Amino acid sequence: MEIKYLIIKNFRNFDNREFSFNRINIIKGPNGKGKTNLLEAIYFLGNGYSHRLIKTEDIVRWGTPFFYIKGEVKRKEGLIDIEISYKDKKIIKINGKKIQKKIELVSKLPMVIFYPSLVDFLFSSPYRRRYFLDREISKFSIHYYFNLVKYINLLKRRNIILKKFQEKGNMWNYLDTIDQEIIKVGIKIINKRREFIEKLNKCITIFTELFDFIDFSVKYNPSLKDIDEFKRRFFKERDRDMERGYTQKGPHRDDFSFILKKHDAKQFASQGERKLIVLLIIFSLWRLLKRDELYPLLLIDEFSAELDNEKIKILSELIERSNGQVFITSLEDIDYIKEKKIISL
Numbered sequence: 001m002e003i004k005y006l007i008i009k010n011f012r013n014f015d016n017r018e019f020s021f022n023r024i025n026i027i028k029g030p031n032g033k034g035k036t037n038l039l040e041a042i043y044f045l046g047n048g049y050s051h052r053l054i055k056t057e058d059i060v061r062w063g064t065p066f067f068y069i070k071g072e073v074k075r076k077e078g079l080i081d082i083e084i085s086y087k088d089k090k091i092i093k094i095n096g097k098k099i100q101k102k103i104e105l106v107s108k109l110p111m112v113i114f115y116p117s118l119v120d121f122l123f124s125s126p127y128r129r130r131y132f133l134d135r136e137i138s139k140f141s142i143h144y145y146f147n148l149v150k151y152i153n154l155l156k157r158r159n160i161i162l163k164k165f166q167e168k169g170n171m172w173n174y175l176d177t178i179d180q181e182i183i184k185v186g187i188k189i190i191n192k193r194r195e196f197i198e199k200l201n202k203c204i205t206i207f208t209e210l211f212d213f214i215d216f217s218v219k220y221n222p223s224l225k226d227i228d229e230f231k232r233r234f235f236k237e238r239d240r241d242m243e244r245g246y247t248q249k250g251p252h253r254d255d256f257s258f259i260l261k262k263h264d265a266k267q268f269a270s271q272g273e274r275k276l277i278v279l280l281i282i283f284s285l286w287r288l289l290k291r292d293e294l295y296p297l298l299l300i301d302e303f304s305a306e307l308d309n310e311k312i313k314i315l316s317e318l319i320e321r322s323n324g325q326v327f328i329t330s331l332e333d334i335d336y337i338k339e340k341k342i343i344s345l
Contacts, residue, residue, distance in 0.1 A: 001109070001295055002074045002325045003042065009068040010061040011044075012037035022341035024319060027329045029345035035329040036115070038345070039299050042327055045071045045082055046109035046297065048092055048102035052117075056086050073109055076294065080108060103138065103145055110139055110289050111297035114282040116305065119274050122281075123266050126255040133256055136285055137196050144192045147185050154182045155252055163245040179234055182250070187227045189251040194220055197256070203284035210314055213276060215261045223253040272306050279315070286324065295324035303328045312336060 003021050008014045013034045027035045040059075043051045050059060060067045066087035073080050082105070083093040092099050094108060121128050138145035158178045165175075197220045208216050224230045233249050241247055258265040258277050265277055282298075289296035298319070304312055316336035319326050328334065333342060 001076070001297070003045070003109075003297070004072045004074050004079070006041065006045065007068070007070040008038075008041050009066075010064040011041050011067045011069055012059060012061060014038075014041070015061065019343060021325070021327075021343075024326045024337060024340040025328070025343055026334055026337070026340050027327060027343045027345065028331070028333060030331065033345040035345055036301055038343075039113070039115075039301055039327055039329055041069050042071075042297070043111065043113055043299060044084060045069055046105065046111045048084065048090070048105050051113050051115060056090055060086065071109075075108075082109065103142060106139055107142070109297070110294070111299060112136070112282050112285045112289065113299040113301070114279055115301040116275075119271070119278050122258075122278055123274055126253075129256045130252075130254060133193065133196070137192060139289060140196070141192065144189070147188050147192075151182065151185045151189055151251060154178060154185065155247060155250065158182060159246045162241050162247070165242045175238070183227065183230050183234060186224070186251050187230055190222050190224065190226075190230075190254070193222070193251070193254065199288060200281070200284055203287050204280055206287075207280045207283055207318075210318070211276065211280070211311065213280070215259075216265075216277065216280065217259050218281070219257045219259050221255045221257060222251070223249050223255075224251075275306050276311065283315075283318065286322075290324070295322075298322075298324055298326045300326070300328045303330050303334065304332075 002023065005018060005020045008017045008019075010016075014037065019038070027038055029035055040050055040052065044059075049056070066085065068083070068085045070081065070083045073082060081093075081095055083091075083096075085091050092102070092105055094105070099105060118132075122132060134148055138148065158175070161174050161178065197218055201217045204217060208214060224233060230250075237248060258269075260269055260273070260277070265274065269277065282300075286296060286298050303315075307315075312334070313336050316334060319328075320337055320339065328337075334340075
């Protein structure tokens with residue numbers, strides 16, 4: 001699977017540009033010329049939103065009323081056109097047909113992305129780590145995505161009821177019904193997260209051996225471990241939930257930690273080690289996303305920063321031996337990668 005060409009209009013600093021791509025593409029140029037913006041447009045094409053997690057209207061080029069991106073994607077079954085436009089609202093079309101949900105887009109052009117601020121993002125709050133892994137798991141399972149949406153809606157309803165309890169004091173029947181549903185959906189989310197982390201760690205092991213980066217893994221820390229604890233804690237702590245007006249336990253309180261040499265990497269890993277940890281996770285996700293002959297895209301922003309030559313060489317060899325399409329931004333050419341297209345900005 002490959003993006004053959006991309007048209008960009010009024011996207012960030014681009015007015016009207018067209019790019020064609022090969023399998024491995026090095027987007028090269030000095031800072032401020034739009035390397036990251038081009039990578040962002042590619043990500044937007046496959047996800048319907050920016051990896052920078054900003055409002056869509058903030059992407060429109062200054063002084064213009066809209067933006068438009070179009071890509072021709074080569075898949076096993078043939079070519080497809082993806083178009084995304086924004087003027088007051090976002091419209092996504094696949095082969096000229098408007099789609100309603102972004103999840104439909106993800107299955108057509110799966111990809112993973114590394115960008116420098118992702119390191120700080122994943123080493124910050126539990127909420128951000130949950131967001132990242134939920135987003136990645138949803139690429140593998142549409143059922144997980146819909147269960148997550150259902151759980152979030154149920155949680156909102158439960159919290160509204162908990163607050164009304166303080167006012168009206170008699171809504172047990174409503175709460176019983178919500179709790180039965182939220183437990184049923186919540187345990188599916190917990191089990192899927194646990195299963196996914198196990199698969200991710202198996203892939204991580206392959207890459208840690210290449211880098212001699214031993215004893216690294218991702219650890220899942222659920223706030224409720226199984227359905228029995230889910231039921232017991234949910235009903236036992238109802239009074240406390242009512243006092244506070246929100247739900248204290250559940251998948252929305254889960255966390256993930258990065259374990260390096262049996263310790264939480266957040267406490268002692270250097271910035272270089274943190275970048276390598278996140279790169280190992282991204283490469284593992286890239287490997288996991290492969291299905292049959294469908295190879296996902298790999299996007300890497302600022303490939304060489306904070307990595308020594310030996311690690312750059314190993315990563316370059318991994319990329320060259322792979323089958324998926326790759327986009328890398330860099331201040332300079334990457335000599336270790338031989339078969340590539342240079343896109344100069």
